[in-house]
Amino acid sequence: MKRAFALAMLLAAPAFAADGDRLYTEHCAACHGADRLGAIGPALLPENLGRLKKAEAARVIAEGRAATRMDGFGAKLNAEQIAALTDYVFSPPAAVPDWGMAEIEATRTVHAEPAKLDRPAFTADPLNLFTVVETGDHHVTILDGDRMEPVARFASRFALHGGAKYSPDGRFVYLASRDGWVSKYDMWTGTLLAEVRAGINTRNVAASHDGRYLAVGNVLPNTLVILDAVDLHPMDIIAVAGEKGERSRVSAVYTAPPRSSFMVALKDVPEMWELTYKDGADPVYRGFVHNYEAGMAEGLADNSRFPIRRIRLSEPLDDFFFDLPYRNAIGAARDGKSGRVVNLTTGREIATIDLPGMPHLGSGITWTYQGRPVMASPHLKEAVVSIIDMTTWKTIKRLPTLGPGFFMRGHERSPYAWIDVSLGKDKDAIQIIDTTTLEIVKTLRPRPGRTAAHVEFSRDGRFALVSIMEDQGELIVYDAASFEEIKALPMRRPSGKYNVFNKITYSSGTSH
Ligand code: DHE
Secondary structure (H helix, E strand, C coil): CHHHHHHHHHHHCCHHHCCHHHHHHHHCHHHHCCCCCCCCCCCCCCCCCCCCCHHHHHHHHHHECCCCCCECCCCCCCHHHHHHHHHHHCCCCCCCCCCCHHHHHHHCEECCCCCCCCCCCCCCCHHHEEEEEECCCCEEEEEECCCCEEEEEEECCCCECCCCEECCCCCEEEEEECCCEEEEEECCCCEEEEEEECCCEEEEEEECCCCCEEEEEEEECCEEEEEECCCCCEEEEEECECCCCCECCEEEEEEEHHHCEEEEEECCCCEEEEEECCCCCCHHHHHHHCCHHHHHHCCEECCCCCCEEEEECCCCCCEEEECCCCCEEEEECCCCCEEEEEECCCCEEEEEEECCCCECHHHCEEEEECCEEEEEEEECCCCEEEEEECCCCCEEEEEECCCCCCCEECCCCCCEEEEECCCCCCCCCEEEEECCCCEEEEEECCCCCCCEEEEEECCCCCEEEEEECCCCEEEEEEECCCCCEEEEEEECCEEEEEEHHHHHCCCCCCCC
């Protein structure tokens, strides 16, 4: 009660009474950078703080942040000064900082070359390893998926977000942080190999299926950065803008293996981009990249050594799911009411899907139901899973759940799809859908009262791993057929886990 009051006072204090800029230089710049771009501490710019409420930011300044080097300043600064500092870090900088080739290259470090090995340094099936991202204390655990035992654990950059991406053989894993750091680890030795800061505020990283390139989608600045997957050196920076030059944030970048391309979702303009990385790319792309005028006429961007195709949309779509052959993209605006199907061969929208309630298409999965391919997606704002026939693009079922949820998982060898409902009041529940009847057959409450979210199957589909997404959390291993708990491992807010085999084979039940 006392603390809540103190916090309210902090927020009510007149921010203008103290000089945020000066206080920042004095107390924060050493760790967070004079330009607020981050140093040993994370970047403190509005885009990077987007998920933090002002009251929480003020509390962190006053009390510090557990499990980090951020000490509390409550003894040194009064309420007015803390309010001024909070306002300052939530205000945009006078100019968008430069983050070009030189700045990116200057952050790049190659820590080690991969050891000459033809198998992991430990005894484990290299294709049944999991990367577990623990955002509670910013660490990554490599888990042996046969014994369900950790084989390595190491510190990560602050606030990793998005799925782990693997090299085609599953040996190397790439992880991105919200502050733009991309790190490359050797799964077989648990070694950090290289790091680079590809953006100031980043959405995610995608890895080409041939193991050669990474694409990093940024919000700040508005760029798409292509890195060499071997040593992370920046190969290309593409300014992201619509046809009339209007700048756009990148929402996400995805790999489309059968197309040898990266698909790019843009937040602010009604376009999606396809960037091809195929050698000697088909003439339709090659021709245009060398011919700016013709390229623009045909809707191809021309600012990259990698040919880019603009696909015009009727409105911006910022969250995508793809059918397995990558012939169609299913997109939705996060705040929209319907989804669109975009045929990637013709570059045309071919259907509208009934999808209210903020579908989270990036978490969608697909399976065969009564001989037809269906896709299913949870919703961020509605207690429902939408199941859509991918031949007619009609919603065949809106399956009510206990609450809105983030993630969904299935596996080729399991008849069940697992969802969390972590955005509602039943955040401690995991629900299991029978993919043959489209009914919920089981509701688990792994740890009553504690948030359960993000499921991933083992390579063979026999086990389902569930996160207790709390600071002192757990990773719980379930028998995926009997739904019995097999094992629990303590973990620090395990936000996501990624099985090597399921990822590198682009399993229909997992995110790609
Ligand atoms: Fe995520 C993946 C966007 C909030 C945990 N999230 C993704 C991806 C996108 C995305 C585009 C796919 C990228 C990839 O894997 O390459 N996430 C967003 C948002 O727009 C949203 C709603 C708001 C935001 O803050 O950006 C959001 N996400 C969250 C969280 O609050 C979560 C639960 C905790 C956190 O750590 O931030 C969260 N997002 C995740 C995880 C994945 C993810 C664990 C990987 C899922 C997977 O299985 O592949």
